[in-house]
Amino acid sequence: MASKENLYMKKCAHSPLCPICENEIESIEHILFKCPWTKAVWFGCGLTFWINEQSTVTMDKWVEDILCGSMANEAGTEVVGLVFQVCWSIRKAHNDCVFNGNLPNPDRTIAMVNLANIDYLQAMYKRSGRIIASSALFTEAWALRIACGVATAMGIMDAIFESDCKELINCFLKEGHHCQWEISSLVADVKCWAKGRNWKFSWVYREQNRVGHRLASSSFDRNSGIYPGCILHGIEDLIAREKPS
Numbered sequence: 001m002a003s004k005e006n007l008y009m010k011k012c013a014h015s016p017l018c019p020i021c022e023n024e025i026e027s028i029e030h031i032l033f034k035c036p037w038t039k040a041v042w043f044g045c046g047l048t049f050w051i052n053e054q055s056t057v058t059m060d061k062w063v064e065d066i067l068c069g070s071m072a073n074e075a076g077t078e079v080v081g082l083v084f085q086v087c088w089s090i091r092k093a094h095n096d097c098v099f100n101g102n103l104p105n106p107d108r109t110i111a112m113v114n115l116a117n118i119d120y121l122q123a124m125y126k127r128s129g130r131i132i133a134s135s136a137l138f139t140e141a142w143a144l145r146i147a148c149g150v151a152t153a154m155g156i157m158d159a160i161f162e163s164d165c166k167e168l169i170n171c172f173l174k175e176g177h178h179c180q181w182e183i184s185s186l187v188a189d190v191k192c193w194a195k196g197r198n199w200k201f202s203w204v205y206r207e208q209n210r211v212g213h214r215l216a217s218s219s220f221d222r223n224s225g226i227y228p229g230c231i232l233h234g235i236e237d238l239i240a241r242e243k244p245s
């Protein structure tokens with residue numbers, strides 16, 4: 001990875017300083033971790049990493065810890081994938097600043113990470129038939145996106161989508177509502193599909209949506225073994241109870 005530090009040592013740059021903060025030598029570690037704007041990305045991307053400059057080691061050692069250390073064992077491949085998507089997005093924003101003069105924006109970079117993570121999770125889902133979500137809110141939004149995608153594919157013009165997740169439903173009912181970053185791209189997809197259709201989004205009490213809550217809770221549980229086509233224990237009883245008499 002090219003950096004001002006390396007370019008300066010090779011006499012290909014006038015200064016080794018970072019062109020963004022202009023305060024420190026631009027090493028690879030500075031580009032990805034130490035430049036002030038990147039800290040907001042690491043903390044706000046869902047990993048909630050707070051970069052400690054004193055404990056930040058070399059890039060090689062850090063990658064080794066990610067792939068072979070405790071993080072990979074405890075977090076799983078979905079979080080390791082997200083880590084490298086953050087690195088890629090930060091690098092892309094850095095290059096956009098260097099070559100096009102566009103100052104990096106943490107919120108825009110976090111949105112870029114989110115979009116890349118959706119693609120990654122979709123690929124993981126197609127490969128394994130399972131998806132591990134980062135939060136209950138993400139699970140609810142993912143389920144809604146799947147339902148709306150099915151409705152779109154079937155050409156359904158009139159539909160009511162219910163959820164017991166008020167934060168998610170408010171994204172559709174309240175104009176100007178600030179959507180959580182982790183579901184922003186999912187919500188954007190649903191809103192795009194809803195244009196020109198008579199779709200309504202409704203919040204219901206959890207007691208009125210026991211089946212949906214059971215499925216969402218199970219998909220958030222790493223050990224539930226939920227996958228397309230499986231029947232969870234007790235789900236048939238819940239469906240029978242919610243069936244109108």
